[in-house]
Amino acid sequence: MQHAMPFHEVVRRRRSARSFLPDRVPDALIQAVADDARYAPSNSNIQPWVVHIASGATRDRLSKAMLDAAAEERMTPDVPFSYDDLYGVYKERQQAQGAAYFQAAGISRDAAEQRRFAILRNLEFFGAPHVCLLFMAPVYETVRVAGDVGMYGQTFLLSLAAHGLAGIPQTLLSLFAGTVHETLGIDPSLKMLFGISFGYPEPDNPVNTFPLDKAPIGETMTFHR
Template sequence: MSRSTLFRDVVRERHSVRDFLPQPVPEDILRSVLEDAQRAPSNCNTQPWQTHIVSGAKLDALSKAILAADDAGHLTPDFSFDTSDFHGVYRERAKEQGGAYYQAIGVKREDRELRREASRRNLEFFGARHVALLFMPSVGDNVRVAGDIGMYAQTLLLSLTAHGLGGVPQTMLGFYAETIRQELGIDPSSKLLFGISLGYPDRDHPGNQYRINKAPLGESVIFHQ
């Protein structure tokens, strides 16, 4: 099997995992994944990612603090994000993804209470025993640095898949940036972009059974010759 085939397999196997088995990932495997992620490209090789890995009892305490902040309506995002800003095909794709997930886990659109419970699973890290919180320095309008963090995150996610693990990028965790900084003792100059819950996927969970379609190249790529 060629290297290109192996790469294609990893890319196509990667998906967002939204339920995890309870066992932690051994430290040597975590470090191997993070070493891979460290190879990600960045503008001028600045490597601006500041990754905080939270596990064990500290993870449980962090979840409790975030849930309390959510109950109090105490949202402290470093960067704005509102799904209502999506328009056209982007709104359609977002609705398709949300609908497919809720259908997979048996939550009806009109059941607001169950939908809220399902959403709050983000704040429990979907049962994962580790979360990677991706902080960054504030530089200019932050767009270039955020792009670097995205390349780092994708490299990390692909390495998780190659190691037989899984992860899910969670913008929602960024809504509680100040709570997370206080809980972990992180300097206010570090800005939280998003987090990635990670671990061993529960492959039998309904939320991990469905797959969402990707747009054909013609909708995203324009060739100039």
């Protein structure tokens, strides 16, 4: 009988992989991850997430459609999002993460074309054979529902890690929500929040193992006694 991995090990092992093996994850294993994720908490147990997973030829068709849209600068987000809205320590953390990723990928600061291709890898799902797309049902206020969908996404990611898989949450995919709706025939009343590309991570690839500086507890939490 396989022993369960301790939670503290799962949450620390989970990494946002940016390079995957082409091997498809067996349907039974994807089902097991989804079965874990459905236990995510939500306000009044309304479970307002609507999830679509694209694999195989459908995944390839979606990637091509998104790359075509990017080439035409045709962005159609369901929910506004821009890194330009970041400021202060939040902007600093975002820039530090980007610098660490490009360094791990061997891309210099002034290699603009290489950086552009690296960003477009998002729309190729970083080579992952599957992509999970998370939508918000049109109930309650958007922020409340987004929080519930976020908890579903985190549970999905932790389950991937516990099963020896990896995933990467990608808000950039949501900038092409209109393309996703059109390509997959998804009801436009469902608002796409983000996607998770997932599969078997490529072992020892530096883009999967570069260190991330997580803020200490004292920087993000206040105790009231």
